[in-house]
Amino acid sequence: MGFGPVAPEPNEPMFHADWEKRALGLTIAAGGMGHWSIDESRFARENRHPADYYSSSYYEIWIKGLETLLLQHGFITVADLAAGRPVDPSPTPRRVLREEAVATLVSVGTPCDRLLSASPEFAIGDRVRARNINPARHTRLPRYARGKVGLVVAMHGGFVFPDANAEGDRSAAQHLYTVRFAAAELWGPQGDVRSDVHIDAWESYLEPV
Numbered sequence: 001m002g003f004g005p006v007a008p009e010p011n012e013p014m015f016h017a018d019w020e021k022r023a024l025g026l027t028i029a030a031g032g033m034g035h036w037s038i039d040e041s042r043f044a045r046e047n048r049h050p051a052d053y054y055s056s057s058y059y060e061i062w063i064k065g066l067e068t069l070l071l072q073h074g075f076i077t078v079a080d081l082a083a084g085r086p087v088d089p090s091p092t093p094r095r096v097l098r099e100e101a102v103a104t105l106v107s108v109g110t111p112c113d114r115l116l117s118a119s120p121e122f123a124i125g126d127r128v129r130a131r132n133i134n135p136a137r138h139t140r141l142p143r144y145a146r147g148k149v150g151l152v153v154a155m156h157g158g159f160v161f162p163d164a165n166a167e168g169d170r171s172a173a174q175h176l177y178t179v180r181f182a183a184a185e186l187w188g189p190q191g192d193v194r195s196d197v198h199i200d201a202w203e204s205y206l207e208p209v
Helices: 018-031 038-046 050-054 058-072 078-083 099-108 183-190
Strands: 127-130 149-160 173-182 196-202 206-208
Touching (some): 018 038, 018 099, 058 078, 127 173, 149 196, 173 183, 183 196
Antiparallel strands (some): 127 149
């Protein structure tokens, strides 16, 4: 895509600068207010112009995503951002994440498994095709897998559907599967014949083969 090679760092540090620690802390603290879901947070980071996304570092993307969320939910204004400080009144959050609760929040998270009355459409061993969908909103189906054929290797039961959760619908849930794709199926002759890629896919992402 013209953005240069991927250059992994041996023994890469968790943070490259102190401001990155603050970016992570601010994102967790703001998420702890309870006004958006993890999927809405992911979409705020991912829904950027490619030139902006690929030219930004990891935690630059986090900060830009957090700005988007705070603006959308009315906790900051454009004037606040321009001034670099609060100049307009802001609403009171539902809750404040206290220091003593951070470790529990990060390690446990929010339960996202759900009981479903409907039977699963697929079973372990079924050949399935990832649907060729191109939604304008959030999805957890990787673009490189769309239209490709794989094998169901695990069933996980019902889980919150992230595409709907990103829109604020926390009640939508679907059966979740792990699907194994051969690298050659995903990338053709250049795919390593010894390699597979496993993707967790919600039921509406898949169709029978």
